[in-house]
Amino acid sequence: MLDPTRHGGFRGLVRDEPTRFQVKREVFVSPEVFEGERRALFDRCWIYVGHASELRNPGDFRTRWVAGRPVIFVRDRQGAMRVLINSCRHRGAVVCREREGNARQFYCMYHGWTYHPDGRLKSVPGEDAYPPGFDKGAMGLVEAPRLEHYRDFYFLNFDRDAVDLKTYLAGATEYIDLVTDQSPSGRMEIISGVQEYDIKANWKLLVENSVDDYHLVATHATWLNYMRNSGVNMAPPKDSGLLLPTKGAGKDLGNGHLTTDNPNYRGRPVARWISVYGEEAKADIDAIRRELVARLGEARAARVADTNRNLVIFPNLVINDGSSVTVRHFYPLGPDHMRVTAWALGPVEETEAQRARRLHAFLTFYGPGGFATPDDVAALECAQQGYAAWRDVEWNDLSRGLTKTDEQTNTDEGHLRVFWRRWRDLMEACA
Amino acid sequence: MNRPKEPAVSRAEVEDLLYHEAELLDGWRLDEWLALLTDDAAYYVPPNDKPDADHRYTLFTIADDIVRLRERVIRLKDPNCHAEYPPSRTRRLISNVRVTGSESDAILITANFIVYRYRRNEPARVFVGHYRHRLRRVGGALKFAERRAILDAEELGELGSVSFIL
Numbered sequence: 001m002l003d004p005t006r007h008g009g010f011r012g013l014v015r016d017e018p019t020r021f022q023v024k025r026e027v028f029v030s031p032e033v034f035e036g037e038r039r040a041l042f043d044r045c046w047i048y049v050g051h052a053s054e055l056r057n058p059g060d061f062r063t064r065w066v067a068g069r070p071v072i073f074v075r076d077r078q079g080a081m082r083v084l085i086n087s088c089r090h091r092g093a094v095v096c097r098e099r100e101g102n103a104r105q106f107y108c109m110y111h112g113w114t115y116h117p118d119g120r121l122k123s124v125p126g127e128d129a130y131p132p133g134f135d136k137g138a139m140g141l142v143e144a145p146r147l148e149h150y151r152d153f154y155f156l157n158f159d160r161d162a163v164d165l166k167t168y169l170a171g172a173t174e175y176i177d178l179v180t181d182q183s184p185s186g187r188m189e190i191i192s193g194v195q196e197y198d199i200k201a202n203w204k205l206l207v208e209n210s211v212d213d214y215h216l217v218a219t220h221a222t223w224l225n226y227m228r229n230s231g232v233n234m235a236p237p238k239d240s241g242l243l244l245p246t247k248g249a250g251k252d253l254g255n256g257h258l259t260t261d262n263p264n265y266r267g268r269p270v271a272r273w274i275s276v277y278g279e280e281a282k283a284d285i286d287a288i289r290r291e292l293v294a295r296l297g298e299a300r301a302a303r304v305a306d307t308n309r310n311l312v313i314f315p316n317l318v319i320n321d322g323s324s325v326t327v328r329h330f331y332p333l334g335p336d337h338m339r340v341t342a343w344a345l346g347p348v349e350e351t352e353a354q355r356a357r358r359l360h361a362f363l364t365f366y367g368p369g370g371f372a373t374p375d376d377v378a379a380l381e382c383a384q385q386g387y388a389a390w391r392d393v394e395w396n397d398l399s400r401g402l403t404k405t406d407e408q409t410n411t412d413e414g415h416l417r418v419f420w421r422r423w424r425d426l427m428e429a430c431a
Numbered sequence: 432m433n434r435p436k437e438p439a440v441s442r443a444e445v446e447d448l449l450y451h452e453a454e455l456l457d458g459w460r461l462d463e464w465l466a467l468l469t470d471d472a473a474y475y476v477p478p479n480d481k482p483d484a485d486h487r488y489t490l491f492t493i494a495d496d497i498v499r500l501r502e503r504v505i506r507l508k509d510p511n512c513h514a515e516y517p518p519s520r521t522r523r524l525i526s527n528v529r530v531t532g533s534e535s536d537a538i539l540i541t542a543n544f545i546v547y548r549y550r551r552n553e554p555a556r557v558f559v560g561h562y563r564h565r566l567r568r569v570g571g572a573l574k575f576a577e578r579r580a581i582l583d584a585e586e587l588g589e590l591g592s593v594s595f596i597l
Contacts, residue, residue, distance in 0.1 A: 099480060099585075193478035193490030196586035200553075221511035226502045339588070344490040356487040360494070369476055369493035371506055374514035374592035382513075385552070 010036055010427040014420050021398045021417050025390035028202035028383075033427075034335045040430030041315045041423070042067040044159045046168045048317040048329045049073050049083055049144075052152035053189035053348070059102040059117050063094075064341070066156060068331060071144065072096050072106070073154070076118035083144040083156050084119045095141065106141070115141050151180045152188065153327075170254030175311045179321050181304050182270040183347035184291060190327065191344040191359070197368045201380035202387075203316065203330050203338040207419055209376050210318040211250070211260050211310045213410040214400065217243050219379050223365060223372045227266065231275035234265070243411050248308075250401075250408040250415030256314030256422025258415040264308050266323050269358040270347070271305045276364070281357060288354070314422055319345075324362035336384050342367060440538050440566070440573065446528050448566070448573050449542055453523045456596050461504045464596070468575045469567055472497050475579045476597055482581045492593050507595070514594035520549040521595060527561075537565040537576055544580070546597060556590050558597060559583045 010033065015022040027033050047067045054062055055075040062073045063086055070086040072095075086094045088108040095106040095115060105122055106115040114122040119141040124130070146157035148165035150173060155165055166173065180186050199206065209215065217224065224234050236242040248262025267274030271289035273282050292301035308322040320326045328342035344362050346355060365372045386393075398420065401412025408414030448467070455464040476493040477484055486494035495503060506512050527543040546558040565577040580597040584590060 191490050192481055192488065193484060194480050194586075195478065195490065195492065196480075196588065197591055198587075198589050199591070219513065222506040222509050225509065225511075226506060229502060229505070352487060359486065359488075359490055362490065363494055364499065367490075367492060368587055368591065369491075369593040371503070374594035375512070377592050378513040 010040075010424075010430070013427070014424040015395065016417075016421065016424070019399070019403060021402055021413070021420075022395040023398060023420055024394055025387045025396055026394075028205065028387045029335050029390050031335055034332060036427055036430060037315075037332070038068060040426045042158075042331075044157075044162065044426065044430075045315055046146075046148070046155040046157050046162065046165050046313075047315075048313065048327075049147070049154045049156050051188075051190045051327070051343075051345070052081065052149065052154065053187075054100075055081065057102060059104065060100075061096065061103050061117070062100045063096050063098065065331060065339070067158065070094055071156075072141075074103070074117050077116070078118070080118070081147065081149070081154060082118060083147050083154075084115075084141040085144070087142070088113055089121065089139045089141065090124075119143055151176055151186070168255055169313065170257060171251075172253045172255075172257040172259070172311060172313055175253065175259050175309055176319070178304055178307075178309060179319060179325060179345070181296060181300070182292075182325075184295060184349050187348045188325075188345050189348045191346055191355070193344070195328075195340075195342040195367045197340055197377075198333070199330075199338050199340060199377050199380050200336060201338065201377075201384035202335055203332040204419075204423070205380045205383055206330055206338060206340065206376075207312055207316070207318070208416050209380060210320065211258060211312055211415055212413075213244065213248065213250075213260055213262070214413070215376075215379065219375050220372045222375070226364070226371055227276070232266065248410035250410050250412055252415065252418045253311075256419055256426075257312060258314075258418040259309050259311040260410040260415065262308045262410050264306050266308070267361065268305060268308070268322075269324060269354065269361055276361070277357060281353075284351075284353065312419060314419065320366070323365050324358050326362065326366050439533060439568070440530060442528055442530055444573060445530060445538075445540050445542075445566070446525075449525050449528060449562075452575075453525055457521050457523060459507075459518050461507055461596070465501065465504055468497065468500070468578075469569055470497060472500065472575055473577045474500050474503075474596075475577070476593055477579070477581055479582055479584055479586050492587070493597075503596075512594075514592050517551070519595050522547045525562075534565070537567050538573075540564050540566060548595065554589075558590060558593075560597075 013024045013027050049066050050073045058075055058077045058079050060075050072084040072086045074082050076082055086096055088095050090113050093108055093110040095108040103117050112125045116122050121136050121139045144156040145160045180188050227234050245265040246263035248260055251259050251261055264272050271285050273285040311319045317329045325345040326342055327345050330338045330340040332338050346358050363370055367373050398413045398416050401408050401414050474495045477491055481489050507515055510516050523544055523546040525542050525544050529541050531541050532539045542562045548556045560582040563579040566573050567576040
C-alpha cells in the first residue's frame, strides 16, 4: 500500500538539470516505489512474454511469471497464440504446474475443473449442484487483455487502452529488425536451455547495467584479459580518449526504449570472425557473411554483422546482440530482489557447427557461469548494499555526457537517462 | 570371449581422487586442480531445466573446453574476479560414489555432491546434485577427462551465479 503521508507522491525522485542528472537512491529500496512501479509500469506497459518459436505446435505451452502474474503462454488447438492467467476460476489454484509441454487440457488438481488449451472451461465435476445462473461459457481462464507480437516477440498488456505494440516499440523496431535479419528467412528461435537466476538488487539496476558500457573496463577486467589472452585486440586506439577499442553510441529510441550501437571488436557469429573461434571457423563465417551481403546488400549486411547492440525495451526486456544474442527479462520480487530469465536466440537455419559456436561464444561472456555476468551480479548487489545508507547518501549520479552537444557515446549516460526520464514520467503520472 | 573385463579402477581409488579434488577446490588450489585434468578435458554444468541435454544444441550454464577452463582458472585467481573476491568459502561433501561403466579408454563414474557456499553478509547457498565424470589413466594417474556437475534445483534462483568451480 502507498504510504499516504509520503510527501509529493513520486515527484522529486529524478533530478534533471542542465548540468547534473541524479536519481534518488530511495527508488531502489522503497516498498512504496516498488508498489507504484507495479501499477504505473507493469500494469500499463507492453511486457515481454515469450517468442513464437517456443510454441511450435498446437497445444504447446510454457508456464512463466510475467508482470508478477503466473501465466500460461500457449498455442491453442486452432494455432492461435494466447496468454492465460494460470489461476482456476473456481478457487484460484494454478491449473498448470509443468514448466512446458503439450496439453489437450489444463486440469486443476484442487477440485478437478478442466480447461481447453484456449482457456474455455471444459468440465466441472458435479456440475448439477450449481445454481441455474452458473454459466460455464463465462468461466474460462482469464486472458491477458492484450497480446501482440513484433517479428515473433510476444508482449502482453494489462491495459486495454494501451497503444498498439508497434507504436509502443517506436524506434526499437529497427533494432529488433537488425537481430532478426541475421536469419536468411527472418526466423529466429529461442534455443533450448534457460538461465533463471536471482539478483539481490533492484531491477532497475539491471536495466542500467545492460547498456552501461562505462562499467566494462572495471567490472569486466577478467573478461577483457581473457579476450587479450585469446589474441583479440582490446586496446583503445592511441590518444582517442576512448575506454574501449571502438567508439559506439548510446541512443534514444523513443517511449523509454534505448540502445547502444557499437562497431564490433569482440566477434559475432553472424558474421565477424575473431581468433577465439579458431582458424577452422573462418571459411564458415565468410560464407555467412556472403549470404548476408547477397540478401541485404553491402551496407545493410555491415550494419547487421559489424555492430553490437544492447537494446532495452522499456521497462524490463533486454536483447543483447553482441558476441551472441541473449533475450532476457526480469521482474522484481521486492525492492531489493529480482528474478532474471535469459535465453539464447539464433537463426533457425544454423548448422550444428554454427549453433555450437554461437553457444560457446554466449557462455564466454553471458550467464550465471560466464566470465562477465557473475561480476555484473556482484556489482549490482554491491550497489544495493550501499543503498542501505540511502538516507545519508541520497543521490546516484548519471551526468556523463550531459552537456555534450554532439551524439552521446556508449560510455556516456545519455541512453541511461532515457530510461530514467520515461520512468519518472510514468511514475509521476500515476501518483 | 565375452568374459566381463576386470574393473579398471576400484571405488576406493575413485573416492580418493574425488576427495583429493574436493580438498583442492575448497582450498582454492586451482593450479594443482588443473593438474588433475587431461589435456583435452571438458567441464559442464547443464541448464537446470535440461539436465540431460547436449551442450552443442542447448544453452548450458557452463560448457568449457580445456582452453576456456584454463582461462577460467586465470580469472578465478584474479582479484578482479569480483564475483569470487574475496573467494567464497566452500565445503563440498561427496557420497554415493559408483563406478558405472567404461567406454573405450574412459571410466564412467557418478557421485552425489553437496557444496555449501558462504560469502560475507550473504546467506549460505547450498548446491546439491550429482557428478557424472569420465576418468582416464594418463601415465598411471587417474585424471578427469570430462567433469559434469548436474544440479537438482529446478532453477538457479537464489543460488545466483555459478562463479566458482562446482
